[in-house]
Amino acid sequence: xxxxxxxxxxxxxxxxxxxxxxxxxxxxxxxxxxxxxxxxxxxxxxxxxxxxxxxxxxxxxxxxxxxxxxxxxxxxxxxxxxxxxxxxxxxxxxxxxxxxxxxxxxxxxxxxxxxxxxxxxxxxxxxxxxxxxxxxxxxxxxxxxxxxxxxxxxxxxxxxxxxxxxxxxxxxxxxxxxxxxxxxxxxxxxxxxxxxxxxxxxxxxxxxxxxxxxxxxxxxxxxxxxxxxxxxxxxxxxxxxxxxxxxxxxxxxxxxxxxxxxxxxxxxxxxxxxxxxxxxxxxxxxxxxxxxxxxxxxxxxxxxxxxxxxxxxxxxxxxxxxxxxxxxxxxxxxxxxxxxxxxxxxxxxxxxxxxxxxxxxxxxxxxxxxxxxxxxxxxxxxxxxxxxxxxxxxxxxxxxxxxxxxxxxxxxxxxxxxxxxxxxxxxxxxxxxxxxxxxxxxxxxxxxxxxxxxxxxxxxxxxxxxxxxxxxxxxxxxxxxxxxxxxxxxxxxxxxxxxxxxxxxxxxxxxxxxxxxxxxxxxxxxxxxxxxx
Numbered sequence: 145x146x147x148x149x150x151x152x153x154x155x156x157x158x159x160x161x162x163x164x165x166x167x168x169x170x171x172x173x174x175x176x177x178x179x180x181x182x183x184x185x186x187x188x189x190x191x192x193x194x195x196x197x198x199x200x201x202x203x204x205x206x207x208x209x210x211x212x213x214x215x216x217x218x219x220x221x222x223x224x225x226x227x228x229x230x231x232x233x234x235x236x237x238x239x240x241x242x243x244x245x246x247x248x249x250x251x252x253x254x255x256x257x258x259x260x261x262x263x264x265x266x267x268x269x270x271x272x273x274x275x276x277x278x279x280x281x282x283x284x285x286x287x288x289x290x291x292x293x294x295x296x297x298x299x300x301x302x303x304x305x306x307x308x309x310x311x312x313x314x315x316x317x318x319x320x321x322x323x324x325x326x327x328x329x330x331x332x333x334x335x336x337x338x339x340x341x342x343x344x345x346x347x348x349x350x351x352x353x354x355x356x357x358x359x360x361x362x363x364x365x366x367x368x369x370x371x372x373x374x375x376x377x378x379x380x381x382x383x384x385x386x387x388x389x390x391x392x393x394x395x396x397x398x399x400x401x402x403x404x405x406x407x408x409x410x411x412x413x414x415x416x417x418x419x420x421x422x423x424x425x426x427x428x429x430x431x432x433x434x435x436x437x438x439x440x441x442x443x444x445x446x447x448x449x450x451x452x453x454x455x456x457x458x459x460x461x462x463x464x465x466x467x468x469x470x471x472x473x474x475x476x477x478x479x480x481x482x483x484x485x486x487x488x489x490x491x492x493x494x495x496x497x498x499x500x501x502x503x504x505x506x507x508x509x510x511x512x513x514x515x516x517x518x519x520x521x522x523x524x525x526x527x528x529x530x531x532x533x534x535x536x537x538x539x540x541x542x543x544x545x546x547x548x549x550x551x552x553x554x555x556x557x558x559x560x561x562x563x564x565x566x567x568x569x570x571x572x573x574x575x576x577x578x579x580x581x582x583x584x585x586x587x588x589x590x591x592x593x594x595x596x597x598x599x600x601x602x603x604x605x606x607x608x609x610x611x612x613x614x615x616x617x618x619x620x621x622x623x624x625x626x627x628x629x630x631x632x633x634x635x636x637x638x639x640x641x642x643x644x645x646x647x648x649x650x651x652x653x654x655x656x657x658x659x660x661x662x663x664x665x666x667x668x669x670x671x672x673x674x675x676x677x
Contacts, residue, residue, distance in 0.1 A: 203254030234276030274317035280324035328363035353394040365408035466500035490532040502546035540571040548590035561594035581619030592629030616653035
């Protein structure tokens with residue numbers, strides 16, 4: 145018997161002209177979903193229809209009621225946001241969908257020729273369980289249903305042949321099972337079974353594609369397991385084997401796949417992660433130059449490579465880290481300027497490189513290097529019209545911090561201070577780069593460390609302190625840096641000799657929550673020390 149036609153999704157575009165025009169159950173379902181009624185009304189309506197169908201005597205459902213079942217199943221399975229169904233009642237959703245499927249099967253066994261459960265119905269049940277929030281219990285049930293579908297298909301029921309979506313749902317169910325430590329391995333087992341089923345000829349609709357691998361790659365990347373990056377790399381190699389040796393082109397790895405593998409190394413905190421990420425990145429570039437454009441590095445690839453340098457700069461004080469990052473950024477800029485839109489840079493990647501230079505104090509002129517990166521960012525934003533590159537206060541603050549940490553001769557320090565002052569004034573000139581509490585803090589540091597004349601220090605600090613208080617950005621760090629930069633006379637003049645806690649709250653009104661939490665922890669530590677015997 146041929147399959148009946150049905151809607152592929154519960155969410156159809158329907159307009160309700162009048163309640164009096166709604167006669168059939170399918171139309172009523174569409175009307176309720178598109179009517180804009182409250183979520184609880186939708187839930188109550190679906191519950192009522194589901195109850196009416198499931199509680200009639202077996203074999204008594206009309207053709208109209210049978211045509212309603214698939215739509216109800218799709219509604220429960222795919223519209224949790226519309227129905228305001230959270231994980232708290234996700235089990236209800238899954239059980240409702242599975243109950244409707246069971247009723248269709250019972251009707252068929254009772255002789256109702258209209259009752260034909262097809263692949264889409266089983267997929268709806270699996271999807272409902274996958275999105276139920278039941279963790280590993282839901283994943284186990286989805287896997288059981290998938291195995292049942294394959295068994296029924298091999299037994300001769302062509303209506304329930306598992307397709308690509310069936311396997312994808314089961315795989316994703318395991319990737320959502322956060323309560324199962326071995327969830328990535330379980331997801332990979334289904335992927336392996338899928339591929340073996342296709343290669344053996346047992347199911348021609350089980351041909352794997354890239355989208356089947358991506359959830360498993362992400363699962364390994366986010367697993368925090370020691371073997372995570374290695375397993376992700378093995379999956380990539382397996383995809384390439386399927387593509388080149390077994391000619392399953394649909395399973396080819398893409399740039400996103402390689403980016404996920406690199407991100408797994410980035411999250412691993414392995415001491416060799418930067419080296420391995422760089423090797424993968426260079427392989428992607430080499431492959432793309434040989435014609436494999438599917439794995440050409442994009443802006444995300446460059447971002448991961450630059451991020452991988454962070455431990456070398458911040459933890460191991462690698463003098464060459466900032467230089468490596470700057471060269472990679474230059475390659476990204478060159479590629480974009482030569483017409484590759486996938487290499488469009490953003491402010492995050494510029495801020496990272498500026499920060500690296502700011503922390504590389506052992507390199508002579510490091511503050512000039514930091515400023516050079518900021519200038520390139522400004523040019524990319526203003527002249528090349530790359531909106532994602534719009535400079536922010538983070539970049540300007542990092543340049544000032546680089547200046548403030550300068551060592552050397554009086555002349556070198558003066559040069560550095562002039563750069564800090566220029567950068568600070570530029571920051572004040574744009575509404576999207578206005579100084580914050582951290583900016584003022586590092587600027588006070590620059591005053592205290594770089595100006596050699598105490599009178600000049602006091603004069604500049606007075607002006608800076610007034611600006612800081614007027615803006616409401618007097619954080620604890622800015623206060624301490626100001627105190628260290630000025631003489632005792634000027635300190636008492638500016639604060640009245642008060643402690644930070646005693647100063648007006650108006651001066652601190654815009655301090656970030658992060659800074660306020662830091663202040664609270666510091667005050668708590670002070671009190672704790674005072675109470676010690």
